[in-house]
Amino acid sequence: MPFESKPTDIFKEFGRQFIDQIPTVNAVKTDIKEKDNQYIVEADLPGFDKKNINLSYNEGTLKISAKRSIESRTENEEGRVIQRERSTDSVSREFSFSNIDSDKISASYKDGVLTVVLPKKDEQDIAGSNITID
Incomplete structure (x- = not known):
């Protein structure tokens, strides 16, 4: 038989294959450090290609997202794909x-770690100003 499975394993395999096919959305594991003049965000993204990582900063929000596709193949002795x-x-x-x-x-992005440096504004830029009332 080119491909066989024990009857008791069929249900286990079906369940595992079904769960494996559901797309997942996971949280990015991160470290955030605050220094005097900047924040440093280090996000673990192992196995992601740099071109599939999206990074944006809008209205005070830093957003990190990434996608990847994984394909696995099983071939028999003749090189035919069986799974x-x-x-x-x-x-x-x-x-x-x-x-x-x-x-x-x-x-x-290096060795699976995305590092984002967010410089703080100068104190003068965020101090505000007095408003004259007419």
Whole structure:
């Protein structure tokens, strides 16, 4: 038989395959450090390709999201495919920051870790101002 499964394993396999096919949305595991003049966000994104990572900062919210597709193949001795599975995985996370100089935000991705540097605005820029009443 080119492909066989024990009867008791069929139900276990079906359940595992069914669960594996459901797209998942997971939280990005992160560390956030505050320094005098900046915040540093380090997000673990192992196995994601840099081109599939999206990063945005709008109205005080930093959003990190990433997607990936995984395909596995099983071939028999003749090289014929007897099983092929595909799954999609996506992660997303949002953080709120105030007093950020959005024009100076920078990011890098190395060894599965996304590092985002969010420089704080100068105190003079966020101090506010007096308003004259007419």
